[in-house]
Amino acid sequence: KAGVTQTPRYLIKTRGQQVTLSCSPISGHRSVSWYQQTPGQGLQFLFEYFSETQRNKGNFPGRFSGRQFSNSRSEMNVSTLELGDSALYLCASSLFGTATGELFFGEGSRLTVL
């Protein structure tokens, strides 16, 4: 079966802009979770969506938001971009959710903020 697909793979933005990233989970998976990965901070949990509802949220400012559609595809949005938002954004899909399930990660979207 197809894996987790993230788009775009690479993008460059400038400070103050906003960005939307997309994630299509494995067919049948209802949980999508998002992570930010940077060399200094490692992999940090942003939020999890399950059946179109945000189920959990990490410690990120309100500039980071997300949503999930009825087909389980998810988007995350970052508004008013800052230089520190430059990172690899990974999404992961799971059958039962992050609490108990194995996570299947996409290749990530690498965001550079200039």
Place this chain on the structure above:
Amino acid sequence: GQNIDQPTEMTATEGAIVQINCTYQTSGFNGLFWYQQHAGEAPTFLSYNVLDGLEEKGRFSSFLSRSKGYSYLLLKELQMKDSASYLCAVNTNAGKSTFGDGTTLTVKP
């Protein structure tokens, strides 16, 4: 909050055995995962422990002691392709996941 510690780097020789440790402090523990991440690639699942003891899967084994807040990943018969970052992740029963910073393993011939 949650705190996860694992060594930053380790080096081992092809064919040898290496043990990567992970210690954690958390409330509402609900399982510990190990993931492997090759440079420039997505993390991939290796193992899951929720009860104390050893889980074996081929060349890889993972151990958990909940009372000590301790886990290790054991890699046997090391191969060059095992050079990667190994991430320890702890889940809570509130559904949150916290990842360690990862251990970069370099396997040398």
